[in-house]
Amino acid sequence: MDKIVLLPDLAKQDNFYQENYLLFLRRKLRAAKIPCQLYLINENTSDNESFVAINNLTDTYYLFDQILGINTLSNPLFLADLKIPTDLIPNFQDSRTDSVTFWQGEQRVLTVKLNKFGWVRQVVSYQSDCFIQDNYDVRGFKITTEYFDKYTSQVLKKEWFNNYGELIMTQQNSSIVIAANQRKRFRQATYNSELEIVKEFLLQHVDDKTLFIADTDPDTINLRLTLPEQFRFCFLITDSATVPVGQNIGRFHNIKYAFRTVSLRDDFLQIAPEVKQEDCQLITPVIEKANLSLSNKLVAKIIYWHTGEILPALIKDYLNQLLTIMSEQKDVELVIDATEVLQAVILQQLNLLIKDAGEKTKPAPINTPAVVNRVSCQTLAFQEEKKLMRQARIYLDTGTKSNFTLQLEALQAGIPQFARQSNGLITPEVNGDLVADNGALPEQLSLFLRSLDKWNNSVIENTRIIEQMKPSQVVEQWRELL
Structure with a gap:
């Protein structure tokens, strides 16, 4: 098999796999004895936690290590390792960004930014006309320095260094000088962009004969646009934000x-009609095993x-349908996961229902406080969503584009x-079933709420689908695609 090179965008994390998908794919391909290598075409900074996670993997090639002449396995840098003047006072810490700011009297002198492990990722010093930001490698040395305009935050100059602190190249006025x-x-001696240098060293x-499997991000797209057309690429389209790239790369062979x-494939083909359907492959997700809900015991x-x-109008309609179910079944609770904007719509509707109940203007049972009090509404983080999924009896997604990650969690x-x-x-x-806008939700959901046998049949069907998502099945899909 030809050489397979994985080009991940490490800023992209797949919540379901809890890592970048290409890192996950790397393990599965290697387990199936399909050789592949990770190539990282960006700087290895401790600002990116994924670099930390894969640091020192033997099959990972850091392109910027060759560009900058870096050869070291040194340790990360901590706040205590910095030589900070003793007359500076650290009197402010921002827990949201894990930063410590040092002051001299009333003057802010520098800020040290740390990653979640406590490693130094940036040191910002404040000058009279600019501020200077030193960016640190996960291995504990300064890799770049950026100079920003004090008022516009525009980058004035950027410098790259090796692990010995030697200057390698400087970018200023849209050109890079070695x-x-x-x-x-x-x-x-000079280049127009970082991409030109990356291309030179990559080649x-x-x-x-190399096959690239790449995340769809500006760096990998631009790299593909500059490489000769005979180079083969497979781009991952994992979310709606990456679909528009079809306009840029759809014309390439x-x-x-x-x-x-x-749905992602169909949206992409609408934007890039010149792409052949046989060049588009659906990749089955991998579920190692079921992680069954405990809701039948609650x-x-x-x-x-x-x-x-x-749309807010649909929110009100769905809410009324769900409250109808709750008025008929006293042991049903509703937990709503919504944005702050939609929460406001929902809470307004709930308050109107309670008001109507107090005034007895509407005799419908859904507007009683006893029903409304079994409703909670919030914006959940992914780990909270995972936890709730294992307590839920039913998962309902009314979004125009269904949340595939949460659908997988419900399946699991x-x-x-x-x-x-x-x-x-x-x-x-x-x-389960498909949701329609015809008021059928109470009947659809009640089938599974009233009958535990029906719910158990759902468990059996979900387990059958999961069996088709074993790692071996997905590796076979990739074999066909490659």
Whole structure:
């Protein structure tokens, strides 16, 4: 098999896998004895926690290590390792950014920014006309220095260093100049961009038999645009934000596309009609094993409603349908996961219902405080969503674009799910159903709320689908695609 090179955008983390998907794929390919290598084409800074996670992997090639002449396995730098003048007082710490600011009297002198491990990632010093930001490698040395305009925050100059502190190159006025004592390692004395340098050094290690599997981000797209057309790429399209790149790369040959869901593929083909459907592959997610919900052992039956992106008018309609269920079944609770904007709409509607109940203007049972008090509404972080999924009896997603990650979590928990898009995870009336705007929600959900047998059948169906998501199945998909 030809050489496989993975080009991850380490800023992209897949919540379901709890890491970048290409790091996950690397492990699965290697377990199947398919050789592959990670190539990192960005600077290895401790500002990026994913660099920390893969630091010192033997099959990882740090392109900037060669560009800058770095050769070290040194340790990270801590705040105590910095030589900070003793007359500076650290009298402010921002817990949100893990930064410590040092003052001299009333004058702010410098700020040290740390990552979650306590390693130094940036040191910012404040001058009269600019501020200077030193960026640190995860291995404990300064890798770049950036000079910013004090008033506009525009980058005035950028310098790159090796682990010995030697200047390697400087960017100023839209050009990069190689230091005189380093020029023998480079083909040119000046370059128009970092990308030109990355391309030069990358081509020393790959040829047109190399297959690149890349996250879809500006760096990898621009790299593809500059490489000869015979180089083969497979781009991952994992979310709606990456779909518009079809306008830029759809015209290229020797490119395949791997999609997380059918809807992403269809949206992409609308933007890039010149792309052939046979060059588009759906990649089945990997679920190692089920992580079943405990909801059948709980007294309360929790409906977990993830509103998604939805019109406020539809929110009110769905809310009334769910309250109808709760008025008929006293052991049902509703937990709503919504943005702050939609929370305001929901709370306004709930308050109106309570007011109507007090005035007895509407006799409908859904507006009683006893029903409304079983509703909670908040914005949940992903780890909170995962925890709630294992307590829920039913998962409901009313977003125009269903949250695929949460759909996978519901599948893994074994619970019925109701969504506008199946994404291959819903067998109608067996492990959930598709949501329609016809007022049928009470009947659909009640089938699974009233009957534990029906709920158990959902667990069986979800387990059957999970069996098709074993790592071996996904590796076979990638074999076909490659």
